[in-house]
Amino acid sequence: MEHLTVKGLVLRETDFGDSDRYISVLTESGARIEVLCRGVRRRGGRQSNAVRLFCWSELTLYHARNKYTLNAAELITSFWGVTASMETYAMCCYLAELTAHMTDTDEEQPAVTRLLLYALRAVAEQKRDPVLVKAAFELRLMAETGFYPALTGCAACGGPTGEDVWFSPRDGVSRCTACAGRLGAPGYVRLLPGTLAALAHILQCEIPRVFAFALGGSSRDQLARICEEYALCRAERGFDSLNFYHSLFP
Numbered sequence: 001m002e003h004l005t006v007k008g009l010v011l012r013e014t015d016f017g018d019s020d021r022y023i024s025v026l027t028e029s030g031a032r033i034e035v036l037c038r039g040v041r042r043r044g045g046r047q048s049n050a051v052r053l054f055c056w057s058e059l060t061l062y063h064a065r066n067k068y069t070l071n072a073a074e075l076i077t078s079f080w081g082v083t084a085s086m087e088t089y090a091m092c093c094y095l096a097e098l099t100a101h102m103t104d105t106d107e108e109q110p111a112v113t114r115l116l117l118y119a120l121r122a123v124a125e126q127k128r129d130p131v132l133v134k135a136a137f138e139l140r141l142m143a144e145t146g147f148y149p150a151l152t153g154c155a156a157c158g159g160p161t162g163e164d165v166w167f168s169p170r171d172g173v174s175r176c177t178a179c180a181g182r183l184g185a186p187g188y189v190r191l192l193p194g195t196l197a198a199l200a201h202i203l204q205c206e207i208p209r210v211f212a213f214a215l216g217g218s219s220r221d222q223l224a225r226i227c228e229e230y231a232l233c234r235a236e237r238g239f240d241s242l243n244f245y246h247s248l249f250p
């Protein structure tokens with residue numbers, strides 16, 4: 001049996017029995033681990049609050065036979081500000097579920113943890129448009145987990161796409177205007193200038209700056225649609241939390 005201390009963000013919590021809880025944790029190094037918290041609800045107070053959804057905490061764990069069990073927990077930061085509205089809460093549940101799907105125990109992806117922490121902070125502080133936080137998170141998460149979209153080169157002729165880009169969220173590739181005209185472009189979206197600029201910003205800037213942009217009107221709507229479709233196609237599944245989020249906007 002091994003003792004270890006990790007910082008981690010709680011992505012999911014499931015209470016069971018009289019006083020136990022099971023949590024999925026995204027560690028500082030970007031691995032996702034499952035932790036059994038025995039008796040934590042009976043212990044109450046600080047221990048219990050540190051292993052709630054959207055809490056960033058220092059966890060002392062036992063590790064044996066590929067299983068993690070909680071020994072002690074200390075809250076560092078809680079992002080409960082995201083629960084200020086049902087819409088932002090549902091959206092952040094989806095970001096957590098998407099992150100859980102794109103990470104696993106054996107792979108360390110520290111950029112993913114930083115990205116999610118910045119996203120939750122942007123939503124909790126209510127200084128950013130949640131629709132844009134969602135879109136930027138979806139796209140950058142995919143880029144950080146091995147799915148970087150091709151926006152600058154035409155997949156048909158190999159030339160540069162320039163300012164007029166036709167992008168396929170399903171395939172993650174682009175066509176130049178000439179090829180889109182010549183070959184047709186079913187499933188491709190002609191990117192508005194604002195959308196293209198936002199996509200470049202999200203993909204290229206340092207992680208602390210990913211959510212620091214504004215966009216309105218039809219570019220905002222187009223960015224939201226493209227990033228969601230791109231993420232769902234890479235994840236190869238839908239998410240209950242996302243369906244619930246959309247049900248809040250009839």
Ligand SMILES: [Zn+2]
Pocket residue numbers: 154155156157158159175176177178179180
């Ligand atoms: Zn081309």
